[in-house]
Amino acid sequence: DSGVTQTPKHLITATGQRVTLRCSPRSGDLSVYWYQQSLDQGLQFLIQYYNGEERAKGNILERFSAQQFPDLHSELNLSSLELGDSALYFCASSGALGTGELFFGEGSRLTVL
């Protein structure tokens, strides 16, 4: 158990819809990261928040947005969903900023039909 909690674990929705994925980091971790893993692909970095502020951005689509709340949990909002958005979305957290050692949740599997 990494200590990172993601909900929901599975989500099935239709094209054009909007969903919200939620992540609770490990106790005490200030950084939250979101990664996307599409079929047969490695994990793709989407975005990082540190103590409520956006810290780094990857190739995150404009239809996607995220935020980190004062209690440090984070939400990833995906809107105008397309078939290609079907993927595993991982949240990770870390305490120190400089090690690259991330603690990943179990992921949220999104299926867009």
Next chain:
Amino acid sequence: DQQVKQNSPSLSVQEGRISILNCDYTNSMFDYFLWYKKYPAEGPTFLISISSIKDKNEDGRFTVFLNKSAKHLSLHIVPSQPGDSAVYFCAAIAAGGTSYGKLTFGQGTILTVHP
């Protein structure tokens, strides 16, 4: 543009033998490399890392080798155990980046260790 490549989608090894997983990268700005292991229905778990100032890092049965001139790293598992069966991801971080959590991952290699 795949900056981190794991060209072997799968590897099968007998228990007790050595497993060698390979990873190539193209970005010269990468200066820190990590291996993660992932079991089904779980998130990736950090395994071992290496800084570009080193060419080897060892942790128990796991050793990572880095060849900067060839832009190649490898993970050696000796001896391999059935519990090592998992997907292994190579990842890299670029020097001077804004975030040490902004990892660039390879596609992963499925390791199967047979009893």
